[in-house]
Amino acid sequence: MTNPLFAPKSFLVVDDMGEMRSAIKAMLVALGSTQVEQARDGLDAIQKMKQKRFDVILCDYNLGPGKDGQQVLEEARLRHLIGVDVIFVMITAENARGMVMGAVEYAPDSYVSKPFTKELLEARLLKLFERKADLAAVNKALVAKDKPGALREINALIANKPRNLGELLKIKSEICIDTNLLDEAEATLKQVLAVREMPWAVFSLGKIAFLRKQFDQAETIFKQLIAQDPTFISAYDWLAKSQTAQRQFDAAENTLREAIRISPRNIPRQHTLADLALNNGHSDVAEHAYTQAVGLAKHSVLNHPAIFAGLAKSKSVNGKHDEALKVTRDIRKSFPDQPEATFYAASANALVKANQGDHEGAAAALALAEQALAGLNETAHASDYALELAKTYVELGQGDKAAPILQQAIANNHDDEAILAQIITLCQESDLKYDAETEIRTIQQALIKTNNEGVHLIKQGQFDAAIKLLSQAAEQMPGNKTINLNAAMAMLMYMEHRGINREDVQTVHHYVERIQRLAPDDWRLADLNKRLRKLLTGLKSDG
Amino acid sequence: MDSLDFSDILASSVHDIKNSLGLILTNLDDLIANPDNRIANPSQANVLQHEVRRANGSLIQLLTLYKLGQQQLSVRISDNNVSEFFNELIAENLSVCRSLNLEVLAVCDPDLEGYFDTELIRSVLDSTIGNARRYARRQIQLNAECQAEYLVLRVEDDGPGFPDYLTTLRDYRPSALREKSDATHTQLGLYFAARIAQLHRHGEHSGRIQLHNAHQLSGGCFELWLP
Numbered sequence: 207m208t209n210p211l212f213a214p215k216s217f218l219v220v221d222d223m224g225e226m227r228s229a230i231k232a233m234l235v236a237l238g239s240t241q242v243e244q245a246r247d248g249l250d251a252i253q254k255m256k257q258k259r260f261d262v263i264l265c266d267y268n269l270g271p272g273k274d275g276q277q278v279l280e281e282a283r284l285r286h287l288i289g290v291d292v293i294f295v296m297i298t299a300e301n302a303r304g305m306v307m308g309a310v311e312y313a314p315d316s317y318v319s320k321p322f323t324k325e326l327l328e329a330r331l332l333k334l335f336e337r338k339a340d341l342a343a344v345n346k347a348l349v350a351k352d353k354p355g356a357l358r359e360i361n362a363l364i365a366n367k368p369r370n371l372g373e374l375l376k377i378k379s380e381i382c383i384d385t386n387l388l389d390e391a392e393a394t395l396k397q398v399l400a401v402r403e404m405p406w407a408v409f410s411l412g413k414i415a416f417l418r419k420q421f422d423q424a425e426t427i428f429k430q431l432i433a434q435d436p437t438f439i440s441a442y443d444w445l446a447k448s449q450t451a452q453r454q455f456d457a458a459e460n461t462l463r464e465a466i467r468i469s470p471r472n473i474p475r476q477h478t479l480a481d482l483a484l485n486n487g488h489s490d491v492a493e494h495a496y497t498q499a500v501g502l503a504k505h506s507v508l509n510h511p512a513i514f515a516g517l518a519k520s521k522s523v524n525g526k527h528d529e530a531l532k533v534t535r536d537i538r539k540s541f542p543d544q545p546e547a548t549f550y551a552a553s554a555n556a557l558v559k560a561n562q563g564d565h566e567g568a569a570a571a572l573a574l575a576e577q578a579l580a581g582l583n584e585t586a587h588a589s590d591y592a593l594e595l596a597k598t599y600v601e602l603g604q605g606d607k608a609a610p611i612l613q614q615a616i617a618n619n620h621d622d623e624a625i626l627a628q629i630i631t632l633c634q635e636s637d638l639k640y641d642a643e644t645e646i647r648t649i650q651q652a653l654i655k656t657n658n659e660g661v662h663l664i665k666q667g668q669f670d671a672a673i674k675l676l677s678q679a680a681e682q683m684p685g686n687k688t689i690n691l692n693a694a695m696a697m698l699m700y701m702e703h704r705g706i707n708r709e710d711v712q713t714v715h716h717y718v719e720r721i722q723r724l725a726p727d728d729w730r731l732a733d734l735n736k737r738l739r740k741l742l743t744g745l746k747s748d749g
Numbered sequence: 750m751d752s753l754d755f756s757d758i759l760a761s762s763v764h765d766i767k768n769s770l771g772l773i774l775t776n777l778d779d780l781i782a783n784p785d786n787r788i789a790n791p792s793q794a795n796v797l798q799h800e801v802r803r804a805n806g807s808l809i810q811l812l813t814l815y816k817l818g819q820q821q822l823s824v825r826i827s828d829n830n831v832s833e834f835f836n837e838l839i840a841e842n843l844s845v846c847r848s849l850n851l852e853v854l855a856v857c858d859p860d861l862e863g864y865f866d867t868e869l870i871r872s873v874l875d876s877t878i879g880n881a882r883r884y885a886r887r888q889i890q891l892n893a894e895c896q897a898e899y900l901v902l903r904v905e906d907d908g909p910g911f912p913d914y915l916t917t918l919r920d921y922r923p924s925a926l927r928e929k930s931d932a933t934h935t936q937l938g939l940y941f942a943a944r945i946a947q948l949h950r951h952g953e954h955s956g957r958i959q960l961h962n963a964h965q966l967s968g969g970c971f972e973l974w975l976p
Contacts, residue, residue: 223768225772226768226771226772229771229772229775229776232775232779233775268764299763299764299767299768317868319868320767320768320770320771321767321770321771321772321774321775321805322771322841323774323775323778323840323841323843323844324775324778324844325840325841325843325844326837326840326841328840329836329837329840330837333833333837369830369859369860369862370830372828372862373828402826402828402864402951403951404826404827404828405825405826435823435825436823437821437823438823
């Protein structure tokens with residue numbers, strides 16, 4: 207019996223076994239599907255998704271060598287190949303349960319365990335079609351990055367006292383966290399927890415504590431979750447973040463080592479562990495983790511020259527200078543046409559040569575790194591690059607050059623505890639004559655003052671003064687997203703009141719581009735873009 | 750080659766076996782459902798279908814009990830609509846029941862919600878349905894209700910019912926069962942079900958199983974009490 211809901215939908219079946227692909231395809235065809243494509247491994251699947259948008263993806267977890275199903279899902283989401291409106295079903299053998307089911311950052315819509323019958327597949331897909339149809343308005347807003355709109359839609363659904371209230375409250379809490387409505391998110395989660403202790407809701411409370419910078423409280427929550435369920439993998443990642451923010455670097459490293467023992471195939475986790483271990487002086491752990499990360503990152507959207515640079519440094523610290531130099535050469539090969547790669551390769555090269563005692567070579571490489579960084583986009587100075595170069599300066603005994611870079615990095619990231627913690631540690635562990643903690647406090651206070659003053663001026667309608675103040679600050683701190691957001695908003699509101707002019711529109715565009723690079727997922731960016739579009743189209747219709 | 754961890758061997762073997770079982774099952778279902786095929790004795794095909802499912806169920810039990818022994822099993826409670834959950838169980842068993850001439854249906858309030866680990870409870874109920882298929886004459890029924898802060902899930906049939914020594918049982922360990930029965934059945938399935946039920950806890954309460962006869966239908970009635 208065919209079902210009319212299947213015919214209009216396009217399916218992608220991903221499995222490394224040809225017989226299995228054919229069997230699943232035959233089931234779908236018997237249910238009425240007319241558009242079924244197949245992929246034989248992770249790379250093939252990503253390739254197919256790039257060419258075409260599918261409504262439903264059925265992906266086996268175990269895909270042989272190469273990417274597994276979870277990595278395919280992560281890659282597809284990160285590359286924006288599938289949105290929240292696409293159904294992703296993970297097919298698992300029972301043995302994958304432990305690995306797969308641990309609450310992961312990127313969860314599929316559903317799991318189906320093998321073997322399954324056509325009737326089960328039909329029942330499951332019909333249920334998912336219904337869910338997506340219920341959530342259509344919410345998902346449409348989310349795909350358009352209109353978070354406030356999504357919140358309105360989800361609230362409307364919740365008001366109807368639906369059957370799947372728990373699921374809706376979960377989505378609502380996620381949207382609230384994304385839009386920094388932490389009090390509302392907390393209230394939503396408490397509503398869930400009043401009925402039953404659900405680990406996902408406790409986990410979200412931990413995230414909220416972290417975002418409120420209540421790191422010790424966040425730490426307690428994540429530890430409690432891990433004690434209850436040692437396979438709750440995201441809890442380890444967030445525990446490590448909470449520990450890093452409190453500068454408990456050894457504890458954070460141990461947390462991630464434990465997480466990697468359970469789930470080794472996550473690139474950011476391996477990379478974070480490697481960075482921590484290298485800074486903690488555990489160069490053997492670092493080298494191993496960087497090696498894993500480099501292997502996993504091949505063909506991944508998460509591949510980055512920083513991982514290679516880390517590998518080179520850790521090898522060099524372990525006395526394998528020749529291997530380290532080979533890795534720095536690989537950086538350029540792996541990332542052709544990327545100016546960042548030149549920077550990282552040169553910076554790592556400088557360190558390796560210094561460790562070898564080749565001071566002339568190190569100086570030359572360092573000069574190349576400085577030159578590469580100068581050629582990079584202004585927002586690139588934001589954090590990672592600045593810290594990388596500052597570390598290299600310190601290692602090469604040129605600490606005096608590090609101070610101005612760190613000053614800039616603090617100004618650009620005044621509210622990012624992880625980066626600030628790294629800066630403080632760097633200063634403490636080297637004999638840098640730079641009091642990072644005092645500088646951070648001073649910069650934070652000045653920034654808060656500027657922001658408050660700017661907002662106050664806007665409220666009073668003194669747009670000229672607000673714009674002058676905020677745009678000056680934005681020029682001093684091109685990598686600070688909050689200042690750029692506020693500067694753009696001040697100009698936008700000025701034009702909303704006084705009419706638009708070409709020069710200011712260009713400046714706003716300039717700020718928007720910066721924010722786009724610094725924080726592409728920030729919901730305020732979507733809001734800014736929406737208002738800007740409205741302003742510009744308003745002008746056209748007015749003639 | 751390094752010495753392999755037994756759990757890795759088990760995991761990869763299970764993966765291979767499940768792939769094979771999946772293909773056997775799919776092809777068998779198609780073979781039986783296709784009216785162009787003529788099988789001299791159709792009940793043989795049905796036995797195959799039934800046994801493949803049982804083999805799969807046993808495999809899951811084996812792996813789950815192994816993990817339980819290694820303390821690697823974690824229970825992931827989610828909020829589930831029971832009616833939808835039953836519908837999937839029936840869908841999974843529809844083809845084999847149809848060829849055995851058995852009717853399988855669910856009786857459940859469409860708004861009933863329950864908190865449990867779907868994968869674990871699915872495997873318990875699936876193997877219970879498998880057992881009911883062997884004894885049922887015409888009907889298997891799934892039903893559910895809330896009773897004294899517990900969710901009660903039942904699998905019933907219209908067969909001869911459970912023997913007395915099972916309906917009075919409170920200890921489902923294989924050793925305890927051996928003393929009571931004629932030692933030919935280990936009843937590992939009951940032990941599995943009891944352990945999975947126990948893993949479901951809420952506050953002071955934990956889950957349990959109970960066997961009856963003649964509840965809604967005339968035969969055996971398996972009950973899963975979840976807090």
